[in-house]
Amino acid sequence: MSDPILETLRREIDRVDRELIACIARRLTLSAEIGARKQATSESVYQPQRAAAVQENYVRLGTALGLRGEFMQDVFRAIHAESCKIQRDRLNRL
Numbered sequence: 416m417s418d419p420i421l422e423t424l425r426r427e428i429d430r431v432d433r434e435l436i437a438c439i440a441r442r443l444t445l446s447a448e449i450g451a452r453k454q455a456t457s458e459s460v461y462q463p464q465r466a467a468a469v470q471e472n473y474v475r476l477g478t479a480l481g482l483r484g485e486f487m488q489d490v491f492r493a494i495h496a497e498s499c500k501i502q503r504d505r506l507n508r509l
């Protein structure tokens with residue numbers, strides 16, 4: 416027998432996931448644009464200071480909402496790795 420409350424919660428999760436994925440895609444599009452700027456100015460893809468500052472933001476904003484700092488670091492690492500890959504792939508296509 417299906418549980419209507421469970422079904423409602425799952426639909427809500429699917430809706431939130433769509434938003435989350437759209438936000439990730441938007442962020443990676445911005446990263447590709449940054450990659451193009453770096454290419455024009457011969458800057459490195461990996462920017463340790465900026466990456467550390469962004470990671471701190473993830474942990475600060477996440478923990479303020481009750482999320483674990485370690486989880487936020489994992490999320491940042493995954494997104495940052497893809498962001499750097501997109502910028503490097505672009506360079507390698509040239």
Ligand SMILES: O=C(O)C(=O)C[C@]1(C(=O)O)C=C[C@@H](O)C=C1
Binds near residue numbers: 450461465499
């Ligand atoms: O700010 C930049 O320079 C970016 O390219 C963005 C970004 C990120 O995705 O957060 C990616 C690579 C850098 O190491 C730092 C940050």
